[in-house]
Amino acid sequence: PPLDEILNLHDFEAVARSVLPDKAWAYYSSASDDEITIRENRAAFQRIWFRPRILRDVTSVDWSCTILGQKSSLPLYISATALGKLGHPDGELNLTRAAGKHGVIQMIPTLASCSFDQIVDAAVPGQPLFLQLYVNRNREITKNYVQHAERRGVKALFITVDAPQLGRREKDMRMKFVGDDAGAKVQEGQSGVKKDQGVARAISSFIDPSLSWKDIPWFRSITNMSIILKGVATPEDAIMALEAGVQGIVLSNHGGRQLDTSRSGLENLVDIVAALKTRGPWPNPNFSVFVDGGVRRASDVLKALALGASAVGVGRGFLYAFSSYGQEGVERAIQIFRDEIEMNMRLLGARNLSEVVPEMVDASALHSH
Ligand code: FNR
Numbered sequence: 001p002p003l004d005e006i007l008n009l010h011d012f013e014a015v016a017r018s019v020l021p022d023k024a025w026a027y028y029s030s031a032s033d034d035e036i037t038i039r040e041n042r043a044a045f046q047r048i049w050f051r052p053r054i055l056r057d058v059t060s061v062d063w064s065c066t067i068l069g070q071k072s073s074l075p076l077y078i079s080a081t082a083l084g085k086l087g088h089p090d091g092e093l094n095l096t097r098a099a100g101k102h103g104v105i106q107m108i109p110t111l112a113s114c115s116f117d118q119i120v121d122a123a124v125p126g127q128p129l130f131l132q133l134y135v136n137r138n139r140e141i142t143k144n145y146v147q148h149a150e151r152r153g154v155k156a157l158f159i160t161v162d163a164p165q166l167g168r169r170e171k172d173m174r175m176k177f178v179g180d181d182a183g184a185k186v187q188e189g190q191s192g193v194k195k196d197q198g199v200a201r202a203i204s205s206f207i208d209p210s211l212s213w214k215d216i217p218w219f220r221s222i223t224n225m226s227i228i229l230k231g232v233a234t235p236e237d238a239i240m241a242l243e244a245g246v247q248g249i250v251l252s253n254h255g256g257r258q259l260d261t262s263r264s265g266l267e268n269l270v271d272i273v274a275a276l277k278t279r280g281p282w283p284n285p286n287f288s289v290f291v292d293g294g295v296r297r298a299s300d301v302l303k304a305l306a307l308g309a310s311a312v313g314v315g316r317g318f319l320y321a322f323s324s325y326g327q328e329g330v331e332r333a334i335q336i337f338r339d340e341i342e343m344n345m346r347l348l349g350a351r352n353l354s355e356v357v358p359e360m361v362d363a364s365a366l367h368s369h
Contacts, residue, residue, distance in 0.1 A: 003325055003332050009296040009317045012329060016087070016320035023175045024086035027199045028319055031256035032167030037264070038256025041294030044264040048303045049362040053349030061345040062352045063338075067311045068156045068226050068247065068288060070128035073103030074337055075353055076301055079292050079313035080109035080132030080158070083199065087323030090114075093122045094322035098330035100124040107158055107313070110134040110145075111203055120152045130156045132230065134163070135215075137208040146223050157223060158250065162231025164209035166200050167258040173198035200257075216244045228288070231258070233268055235275030238289075242279060248288030248310070255293055255315050265291040266304060267366055273308035283308070298340030305353060306361045 006012060017025055031038035065075045078099060084091030091113045092106075099106040100123050107130040108119050116131075123129060131154045136142045146157060175198055219227055226247040231254060232238055241249050251265035251272060269291055276282060276289070291304045292313030304312045321329035350356045 003328055006325075006329075006332055006336075008336060009321070009333060012317070012320040012324050012333065015324035020087060020323055023199065024323070026171045026175050027083065027086055027169075028081070028316065028323070030169035030171035030200075031260070032169055032258060033260035035256060036261050037253050037259070038294075041253070041256055041264045041266075042296070044266045044366065045294060045297075045300045045303060047363075047365045047368075048266075048307075049365070050299075050303075050348060051360050051362055052347055053360070056349040056351065058346040058349060058351060061342055061350070063341045063345060065311065065353055067105055068130075068228075070105060070155055071103065072105050072128075072311070074301075074334070074341065075305055075311045076295065076314055076337065077105040077107060077130065077290075077311060078318050079315040080107040080112075080160075081315045081319045082109045082111035082203070083113050084319075084322070085113035086199070087319060088326050090322075090326060092119050094327040094330050095318060096122040096127075096129075097327045098322075098334060100127040102331060102334045104334055105130060107132050108149075108154070116145075116149065117152070120154075128155050130154065130158055131225075132158045132160060134160055134204070134207045135211050136206050137210075138206075139208075139218075143222050146219075146225075150223050150225050154225060156226040156228055156247070157219070158228045158230040159219065160230045160254075161211070162233070162252065162254050162258045163204075163207060164211065166204045166207075167254070167260070169198065169200055169257055172200050175199065213240065213244060216246065220245065228290070232272070233262055233265075235272050238272045239275055239279055242276060242284075242287055247286065248290065250290040250292060250313060251309075252290075252292045252313070265293045266307070269304065269307050269309060270363060270366060283310070298337055298344050301337070301341065302344055302348065302350075302356055303361055305356045306358055307363060308358070 065072055078095050093114055095106050096119050105128050109132045131149045228248040229241050230250040231252050232249040251268045253262045288310040290311055291309045295312050295314045296317055301312050318330055318333055321333040
């Protein structure tokens with residue numbers, strides 16, 4: 001269908017499913033084991049209900065914000081998803097160009113299929129970029145990568161902490177990885193490819209399972225970028241992250257691709273915010289709490305913000321948009337989010353994001369299912 005017939009983010013998923021080769025669809029859409037967590041990521045948003053306020057003069061509403069000190073035109077960022085060229089020949093550059101044009105922040109994946117420098121070169125001057133990091137068993141490789149990113153102006157480092165081993169995405173594993181598959185090529189410097197277990201496992205064997213809290217001071221010593229732990233799921237670990245001195249956390253289950261039957265980030269948000277409130281100022285200007293998983297509508301974004309998230313991450317939503325329509329698809333997805341945010345803020349009675357408060361949602365059904 002022509003792009004102007006795409007009315008919401010779900011439409012991109014349907015198009016992607018019909019145009020993508022089987023292997024790409026399997027890699028992008030799959031989640032681990034019985035795929036219960038990926039379903040729950042969507043379902044959790046549907047257990048939260050709005051409590052809209054009326055008669056507030058919502059002629060003009062303003063959803064501008066900053067994420068980790070960087071200006072963003074929306075309270076969301078593009079989360080890292082590996083292997084963009086499986087979906088489109090321009091891969092991650094579709095995201096970079098659309099993000100630059102519309103003031104959105106992109107998180108570059110370690111396992112991008114375009115090189116890191118190609119992505120940074122595609123950014124417009126001053127365009128903020130974040131970096132997602134898989135930590136290599138060879139720390140020298142990681143150190144060089146991180147320091148190179150910082151020199152190239154990347155603003156924040158999201159260390160993925162929920163993937164000491166890749167989850168079993170069985171749909172993907174049934175597809176045999178072929179080494180010369182153009183889309184599945186990743187940046188140089190990563191080694192140990194296993195070719196018989198699907199795309200994900202083939203490219204991920206360099207990841208260091210020994211990563212621990214003891215490594216955090218080392219990361220702090222090699223970079224001045226903000227450090228965010230991506231994949232926190234409990235109040236205990238949220239507090240440990242705060243005490244470890246990092247600048248934030250992402251409540252995430254990796255889009256349902258790691259430990260199946262773990263809770264959604266959204267559901268964890270309530271308990272984690274409550275725990276963090278007992279340990280210092282809230283909101284804490286030096287500690288951001290992000291949520292990702294299942295975000296497809298601006299109403300999802302606003303629910304997470306109401307419950308205390310600083311911003312949310314979107315993975316498959318943008319991935320399916322460029323798989324279907326390249327850069328223009330991503331631009332359309334951004335425009336859809338913008339239109340939905342404006343309308344939903346009006347209907348909610350919030351004139352700016354600081355008016356999106358906990359009282360605007362009823363989360364009493366969130367834990368009952
Ligand atoms: C991911 N995600 C991910 N996360 C990460 O830290 N490093 C990575 O390389 C990848 N790769 C990746 C590939 C694909 C195909 C998907 C779908 C996801 C997880 C991603 O950053 C994010 O946490 C989820 O995608 C959020 O859920 P939604 O928005 O996809 O529902």
